[in-house]
Amino acid sequence: MRDQVLTDKPIVWTIAGSDSGGGAGIQADLLTFCDLGCHGCSAITANTAQNTVEVAAINAVSIEVLGSQLRALQRDLFPAAIKIGLLAKAEQVLEVADFLQKLRALQPVPVIYDPVAIATSGAGLTEGDITAEVLSQLLPQCDLVTPNFHELEWLSQVTVKDAESLLGAARQLQSEGGAAVLVTGGHTQLRLGEVSDLLWDGKKADWFIGSEVSGNNTHGTGCTLSSAIAACRALGYPLRDACVVGKAYVQRGLRLGANTHIGAGAGPVGHCGWPLELVDFPEILVPGEARAQDYGLGAQGVAQPFIHGFAEVDSSRMGLYPVVDTLEWLQRLAEQGVRTLQLRIKNPGENLREQIERAVAIGRAYNLRLFINDFWQLAIQCGAYGVHLGQEDLQAADLAAIQSAGLRLGISTHGFYELLLAYRYRPSYLAIGAIYATNTKDMSDQLQGVQKLARMAALLPDYPLVAIGGINVQRAGEVIATGVGSIAVVSAITKAEDYKQAVAELNALLDNEYAEVEPC
Numbered sequence: 001m002r003d004q005v006l007t008d009k010p011i012v013w014t015i016a017g018s019d020s021g022g023g024a025g026i027q028a029d030l031l032t033f034c035d036l037g038c039h040g041c042s043a044i045t046a047n048t049a050q051n052t053v054e055v056a057a058i059n060a061v062s063i064e065v066l067g068s069q070l071r072a073l074q075r076d077l078f079p080a081a082i083k084i085g086l087l088a089k090a091e092q093v094l095e096v097a098d099f100l101q102k103l104r105a106l107q108p109v110p111v112i113y114d115p116v117a118i119a120t121s122g123a124g125l126t127e128g129d130i131t132a133e134v135l136s137q138l139l140p141q142c143d144l145v146t147p148n149f150h151e152l153e154w155l156s157q158v159t160v161k162d163a164e165s166l167l168g169a170a171r172q173l174q175s176e177g178g179a180a181v182l183v184t185g186g187h188t189q190l191r192l193g194e195v196s197d198l199l200w201d202g203k204k205a206d207w208f209i210g211s212e213v214s215g216n217n218t219h220g221t222g223c224t225l226s227s228a229i230a231a232c233r234a235l236g237y238p239l240r241d242a243c244v245v246g247k248a249y250v251q252r253g254l255r256l257g258a259n260t261h262i263g264a265g266a267g268p269v270g271h272c273g274w275p276l277e278l279v280d281f282p283e284i285l286v287p288g289e290a291r292a293q294d295y296g297l298g299a300q301g302v303a304q305p306f307i308h309g310f311a312e313v314d315s316s317r318m319g320l321y322p323v324v325d326t327l328e329w330l331q332r333l334a335e336q337g338v339r340t341l342q343l344r345i346k347n348p349g350e351n352l353r354e355q356i357e358r359a360v361a362i363g364r365a366y367n368l369r370l371f372i373n374d375f376w377q378l379a380i381q382c383g384a385y386g387v388h389l390g391q392e393d394l395q396a397a398d399l400a401a402i403q404s405a406g407l408r409l410g411i412s413t414h415g416f417y418e419l420l421l422a423y424r425y426r427p428s429y430l431a432i433g434a435i436y437a438t439n440t441k442d443m444s445d446q447l448q449g450v451q452k453l454a455r456m457a458a459l460l461p462d463y464p465l466v467a468i469g470g471i472n473v474q475r476a477g478e479v480i481a482t483g484v485g486s487i488a489v490v491s492a493i494t495k496a497e498d499y500k501q502a503v504a505e506l507n508a509l510l511d512n513e514y515a516e517v518e519p520c
């Protein structure tokens, strides 16, 4: 929600080294913060003398100089997130860890550490060994650490030779330091043509699969990724959303920056604005899909094979979509000409089957797109038009049965990560929520806001998208303007003084927007 206030840019700090060549370090970090709508501040740990072909010198700043920068920032520019890059000697690690401990006692601040310590050439970038200080003092102050394969081996002391050992090393590092681990795959491909990152947060492993981009302009990708994740965390995005948007931002920079010529060596990755194209976003690996084996997620324990591709809805613009809990409401709204409806019964009585049968009959009589929430078995048995499922239902429901019965499938999503994951199933529509706070259901930790909705909707311009959560007549205009083809509402209709008027006003807003987009 924070990113809706355009006059109030979140502040993000980078604590890192200066790259005189302008491709990595502080320079890449500040470009990234700016690009993603944040105000960047810096505390410089070292002045490196480098260009695109060599690191000629690394001049660490003194503890006094580092500390004075941090304290000046704290006095006036309190951060919404912090990215840490090169810490050039053990004393700096201790200084930063100690500072963070005190800062985070005042207010929680997400901290992302890109453990820069070894150059691509293999040369050490630090004065002496910093391993012990990083593991024991710094990592407990971090929320996320973003090693590449080499840095993972360095910090975990585990030799990484395949996907299983990589996951083992990430688990080891996470359990030792407490921070979630995002292992970046830029240096090693587990599958040809795929550049994949592994996130292990102590509970769940996720693979984010990107495609290889040909080109040599890769300098600064690690700095840019960790900075983009920090910027997204400052905008209020949860960790998984921040990771997939960060990866997309780097992918966009690699793709659009591939043909620039800066220096004789590896040129800088591009900084090319907010990623709004699906092509830059990673695919989320789904348990049960064939390539999961190559990523160390074997078939064991997977409830069902990966099923994707569901019956299409007849229009990507399903319009007004009331979600109701009684047959009376279905009947009333069908009589008002509403064509998309959902029956969402949360406290079913003994006559649930009968209610669903009657709902399906109303749906047929009025030619409705009628979705049944949760009860997919009854929806199949009663021949419903479609079923709506939540994220947590995806592993439990028999998706093959829904698919082969020809039912449409709608899936709830809450943010970029869930949207990309649900999209892998190619459902009939994707719902995005909760856009605003709502009294109908506790969604307080999953609020998206309109700007984030617009950024998600931009990824799938022709796909049937539904926005839900706190939408009413006053807010519907800005929601519809994001490009979603449908707005789902509960209380805006069922608690309206005059539901017929609410239906008419919401329909008028939808008609108006679509008329502007598609002039006759």
Ligand SMILES: Cc1ncc(COP(=O)(O)OP(=O)(O)O)c(N)n1
Pocket (backbone or CB within 6 Å): 323, 342, 344, 373, 374, 388, 389, 390, 391, 410, 411, 412, 413, 431, 432, 433, 441, 466, 468, 488
């Ligand atoms: C259109 C639409 N979007 C989202 C939801 C929420 O579904 P779910 O996540 O399954 O939560 P419950 O509705 O079951 O509480 C929905 N019902 N409809």
Ligand SMILES: Cc1nc(C(=O)O)sc1CCOP(=O)(O)O
Pocket (backbone or CB within 6 Å): 412, 413, 414, 432, 433, 434, 435, 437, 438, 439, 440, 441, 443, 468, 469, 470, 471, 488, 489, 490, 491, 492
């Ligand atoms: C049922 C539901 N699902 C949501 C989601 O974000 O998945 S928000 C929501 C409640 C929508 O009710 P109202 O229109 O009254 O705010």
Ligand SMILES: [Mg+2]
Pocket (backbone or CB within 6 Å): 373, 374, 388, 389, 390
């Ligand atoms: Mg549900």
